[in-house]
Amino acid sequence: MTAKIVSEDLNLWYGEKHALKDISLEIPAKQITALIGPSGCGKSTFIRCLNRMNDLVSSARIEGRVFYEDIDIYDKKTDVVELRKRIGMVFQKPNPFPMSIYDNIAYGPRIHGQKNIDQIVERSLKESALWEEVSERLDQPALGLSGGQQQRLCIARTMAMRPDVILFDEPCSALDPISTGKIESLMESLKEEYTQIIVTHNMQQAARVSDRTAFFLLGELIEVGETKQIFEAPKMKSTEDYITGRFG
Amino acid sequence: MIPYRQRYRKDLSDLKRLTKDLADRVGEAIERSVLALTDSNVELAREIIKNDQDVDDLSIRIENLCMELLVLQQPMARDLRRIIGILKIGIDLERIGDLAVDIARVTAQSHNKIEITKLEFIPRMAEISGRMLRQSMEALEKDDADMARQITKWDYEIDGLYVKARDKLLNIIIERPEVIKEGTLLLMVNRHLERTGDHICNVCETIVYMVEAKREHLN
Numbered sequence: 143m144t145a146k147i148v149s150e151d152l153n154l155w156y157g158e159k160h161a162l163k164d165i166s167l168e169i170p171a172k173q174i175t176a177l178i179g180p181s182g183c184g185k186s187t188f189i190r191c192l193n194r195m196n197d198l199v200s201s202a203r204i205e206g207r208v209f210y211e212d213i214d215i216y217d218k219k220t221d222v223v224e225l226r227k228r229i230g231m232v233f234q235k236p237n238p239f240p241m242s243i244y245d246n247i248a249y250g251p252r253i254h255g256q257k258n259i260d261q262i263v264e265r266s267l268k269e270s271a272l273w274e275e276v277s278e279r280l281d282q283p284a285l286g287l288s289g290g291q292q293q294r295l296c297i298a299r300t301m302a303m304r305p306d307v308i309l310f311d312e313p314c315s316a317l318d319p320i321s322t323g324k325i326e327s328l329m330e331s332l333k334e335e336y337t338q339i340i341v342t343h344n345m346q347q348a349a350r351v352s353d354r355t356a357f358f359l360l361g362e363l364i365e366v367g368e369t370k371q372i373f374e375a376p377k378m379k380s381t382e383d384y385i386t387g388r389f390g
Numbered sequence: 391m392i393p394y395r396q397r398y399r400k401d402l403s404d405l406k407r408l409t410k411d412l413a414d415r416v417g418e419a420i421e422r423s424v425l426a427l428t429d430s431n432v433e434l435a436r437e438i439i440k441n442d443q444d445v446d447d448l449s450i451r452i453e454n455l456c457m458e459l460l461v462l463q464q465p466m467a468r469d470l471r472r473i474i475g476i477l478k479i480g481i482d483l484e485r486i487g488d489l490a491v492d493i494a495r496v497t498a499q500s501h502n503k504i505e506i507t508k509l510e511f512i513p514r515m516a517e518i519s520g521r522m523l524r525q526s527m528e529a530l531e532k533d534d535a536d537m538a539r540q541i542t543k544w545d546y547e548i549d550g551l552y553v554k555a556r557d558k559l560l561n562i563i564i565e566r567p568e569v570i571k572e573g574t575l576l577l578m579v580n581r582h583l584e585r586t587g588d589h590i591c592n593v594c595e596t597i598v599y600m601v602e603a604k605r606e607h608l609n
Contacts, residue, residue, distance in 0.1 A: 374471070386467050386469045
């Protein structure tokens with residue numbers, strides 16, 4: 143198992159609230175890691191640490207280290223823009239820009255002065271399994287797409303920057319089962335090239351899509367292991383209690 | 391506190407109760423089938439054969455409840471192991487019920503030409519099987535994997551009795567060829583009781599899996 147991201151004794155406070163407590167976790171390359179746990183357990187806070195999204199929260203204070211390959215993510219010399227190019231993120235609610243489908247994908251590559259924009263748009267839409275549905279209407283507003291299509295557009299937009307890692311924060315919570323199934327199939331097909339981390343409240347989804355699962359509770363990492371082991375025979379009682387619905 | 395997944399918890403506990411009912415029925419059937427044989431009680435044998443329909447109905451009811459819980463509740467971890475375990479235990483118990491019926495059918499055909507009471511090993515096997523089965527349901531109720539492991543040790547005694555009864559029957563057949571039909575039927579009864587012990591060991595292995603998520607071969 144080659145680790146793509148490693149957190150070492152990561153602690154995070156929002157003001158006085160200690161939101162992450164000594165999180166040491168290795169995220170293997172080209173696998174899907176699911177983070178599960180009840181609301182407020184720190185799982186979203188944790189993935190937001192991985193591309194420094196918490197920098198935007200003024201009250202947040204971080205201790206400990208996070209490595210992306212050999213880059214210390216919280217080193218002062220680390221270029222955050224470059225980091226976020228390598229570690230992309232897809233959010234809970236689809237958030238396309240109020241512009242055409244084409245321009246949504248082209249936005250990032252254009253800003254970074256990339257060429258062959260047509261090719262990037264086509265490749266990204268094909269990788270996100272959206273090409274066949276939108277290839278005839280690339281100039282149409284992205285906001286006219288369905289929720290599921292919008293979310294795949296956001297994934298395509300993330301992939302246009304050729305990231306190495308994709309963070310998914312509850313990507314399907316606003317989608318119907320068909321759209322959810324498409325996103326899950328998409329994640330499976332992206333495994334060959336990308337390292338993926340998904341935060342989800344849907345335990346069946348975690349069980350379906352992920353290779354490894356980490357359970358968070360009250361800011362602590364309680365247990366991490368192969369998904370099959372976590373859902374068939376978890377080692378910790380609190381993991382068992384959560385996934386069998388004894389609390390949540 | 392608002393009761394959480396109350397119906398689900400009740401269904402899970404019903405599964406254990408129904409499984410114990412099934413075990414009680416098939417355990418009783420095994421012991422009574424040997425009693426019918428020793429007493430040449432054809433009426434009792436017929437009753438056992440008739441009652442097997444209830445055993446089949448109950449095992450289907452358990453299977454349906456397991457399916458319903460799998461489909462509607464998406465159980466995980468211990469709950470998932472419990473449901474899968476109950477499905478497996480149900481199959482073993484239903485097979486024990488079938489073996490009791492096979493033993494009961496022999497009663498109608500053997501005409502008591504061999505005095506079964508002289509084959510004391512056979513009633514003893516039935517008695518041990520009944521006790522193992524009752525204890526296995528206690529282990530299931532208490533989620534006690536160690537108890538389940540201990541119960542399987544009794545199977546060595548059943549296996550020993552099986553060999554003794556088989557050798558004795560073979561000697562009888564050799565000495566009195568005119569009882570070859572009855573002797574062969576009793577060899578089958580002997581084999582059915584030995585298999586009953588194996589099925590109970592399977593039940594115990596499943597209980598260990600349900601409680602500790604370990605697959606152990608105890609038989």
